[in-house]
Amino acid sequence: MIEVKNVTKKYGKFLANDSLDFTVRPGEISILVGPNGAGKSTIIKSIAGLLRFQGEILICGKKNKSLEAKRNLGYIPEIPALYDMLTIWEHVEFIARAYSLENWKDRAENLFRRFELEDKKNKLGNELSKGMQQKISICCGLLPNPKVLLFDEPLVGLDPHAIKELKTMLVEYKQEGTAILLSTHMLDSVSEFWDSTNIMVNGKIAASRSREEIIGTGEDLEKLFFEITESNKNAAEEVKS
Amino acid sequence: MKALGYLLLTTLKNRVLSIRKKPAYLILYGCIVAGIIAMIIISALSDEEVQTVKSYGDIRILYAILTGISILFLFSFVSTGLSTGSTLFSMADVGLLFVAPISSRKILLYGLIKQMATTFLSAVFILYQVGTIKNSFGLGVGTIFNLFFIYAIIIFFCQLLSIGIYIFSSGRPERKRLVKLIFYGLFAVTALAVYLQYIRNGGTILEAVLNLMNYKPFHFMPVMGWAVMFISASVEGNVLYVVIALLLFFLSSIVIISLFTSGDADYYEDVLNSTEVAYNKLQDVKDGKKVTVIKKVKIKEEQTGLQGGKGYSAIFYKHLLEKKRTGRFVFLDTYSILAAGSAGFACYLINSEFSVYIVLGILVYIQFFITILGKLSEELTKPYIYMIPEKSIKKVIAASMTTLIKPCFDAIIIFTFVCIFSKTSPLLNLFLALAYASSGAIFVSYTLLCQRIFGGQPNKFISAMLGLTLFMAVMAPGIGTSIAAILLLPKAFTFLGTLPFTFCCIVMTIFVFAVCGDLLDKAEYTGK
Known part of the structure; x- marks a missing residue:
């Protein structure tokens, strides 16, 4: 479970996240949507414990920077960060050793098979395309079988097979009780499996909806997204003029 | 050709105009041009004055x-x-x-x-x-x-x-x-x-x-x-x-x-x-990362795997594997050989009792630039080290270990050469090697201190100034007492001259690691 309580993040004078509050429950897929620069990546990095912030973030009831929280956390960054001199199998071996995982090889083999990486085990990180690097980054994030998963734009750069496989896996993790937070620009690609959404604009949550609410009111997520973001843009232009 | 001419001229024009927005660069370029002109004028004016008498x-x-x-x-x-x-x-x-x-x-x-x-x-x-x-x-x-x-x-x-x-x-x-x-x-x-x-x-x-x-x-x-x-x-x-x-x-x-x-x-x-x-x-370079020439590495099945490590120590084993991939001898590389050869040659040429200290000084200076771009800085550009569920201090030490060990290996090979070419005592060279290895440690701790104070993106200017200040603050007592020791100690004990410097470096390194070991809990990951 992810609990974000009154989180504010500033870069100098720039307010990247402004008093954010939301929760992602076990077995829930929550999506963060919003235009570029809305603060989606910042809050994901803050939850992952990579940034300093004001407020409180709990992972399974523990402070996000505690060791207990880190054990339950998987983070897949927007830009894959691989080691040039490690083969892709050594990347998962490194994660397994660093997280002190037992019996990890079968899981790793399974992930490699699903992402069609089996024949590339001995390729170095710097020999792979961006899409391939993204697949390894996902494998590294998923290998410890975390209870909380953070995905920052995970579908960018993936081939259609990998996109399909990742979507299936997200649903599987959800069914196993994992809390999943995912930021994306591609509303279409997540439409079939999201449970809750937070639409972010200028570092704030402009609207929150659950799937039930959308179905109940007959709202359309895409329409709602454009209504919020466009009205914000118009308001900003009016202030300027 | 019109388009290319346009591109060349517009690029040049915009580059010149962009200087207006950067007053510091404008002053810098102005100083460079003025300096060159002044240099040429002074040289031209003094043409006849000295030529006839000077050899x-x-x-x-x-x-x-x-x-x-x-x-x-x-x-x-x-x-x-x-x-x-x-x-x-x-x-x-x-x-x-x-x-x-x-x-x-x-x-x-x-x-x-x-x-x-x-x-x-x-x-x-x-x-x-x-x-x-x-x-x-x-x-x-x-x-x-x-x-x-x-x-x-x-x-x-x-x-x-x-x-x-x-x-x-x-x-x-x-x-x-x-x-x-x-x-x-x-x-x-x-x-x-x-x-x-x-x-x-x-x-x-x-x-x-x-x-x-x-x-x-x-x-x-x-x-x-x-x-x-x-x-x-x-x-x-x-x-x-x-x-x-x-x-x-x-x-x-x-x-x-x-x-x-x-x-x-x-x-x-x-x-x-x-x-x-x-x-x-x-x-x-723009992102402030270390620029490395990526060699084409052939991976053999039997040479894969980390071979050890659990928890924080996996970081050290990963670094060992990476080092094996980039060089056959792990801790000894082209720098070790070049530094050893040059140090030996310099001692041979200078042929003075102080040559070994001059060589040590130059090597420590070069070492500063090599060490601050070590494995810890590299590791901080990726999110994994922050995410691994281990205490920050343990991860920081594991990530610094190869950078701490390398100067020890370099010191052995360099001062073996120096010993041979300078014909100084092996005991003196042992202490010089210790001084070199310990200065490597102090520079690793400097990286840690910079990251701890300035976070993920230390401003290069401030960082350089701090580096210089730290360099002086940390090195001065060690260097001072070492110089005094070399001059004051009886000849039979001058080999101990660098010991205060070594001691100073080790104490300061332990202090910085103890104080800044929580780096990964406090610093921000920026990917740079």
């Missing part, structure tokens, strides 16, 4: 330096040509020009003009040496301008050669072998020529090198010989040889250019890779 250095030393620079550039650019190649283009040129309906030859010409301008600008620093060169060798301002000119030509030609070699040998091992053979042959002939001078005229090897500079056949050796021919002819006022030297450079350039333009030769594909490599390097 100048052997001009052949200048030729030898020029030869050395030529060899250095040749070696560097030929190596680049055999791996990734050089480029005349930017990524914007690739994306916008290569696909435009413009002749590839015109685009090449555009690239050459652009590169030539960059090269000449980068050679401007030679003009700063006007005073030194004039006072040392008694050359006129005109000859010094010729020196600037030939220096720029050498760089430009070597870049062109690098592209030519890449196009000629890319993906063809037999051609790569041929290029290597030619260049090793060229260096072997030069070494042989020095040896022949040594046999013929006697004296020292240094004198043989100087004699070679006046040996006419040497002037026809590609690049280095041509450069010496040009500058010696301009000193002697021999116009014929000035023209011959320039012609040799010009004709060779034409041959190389024709390699990528003749027939159906298509240079786009070849320069594409080089441009991407250059672009990535530039991005790394």
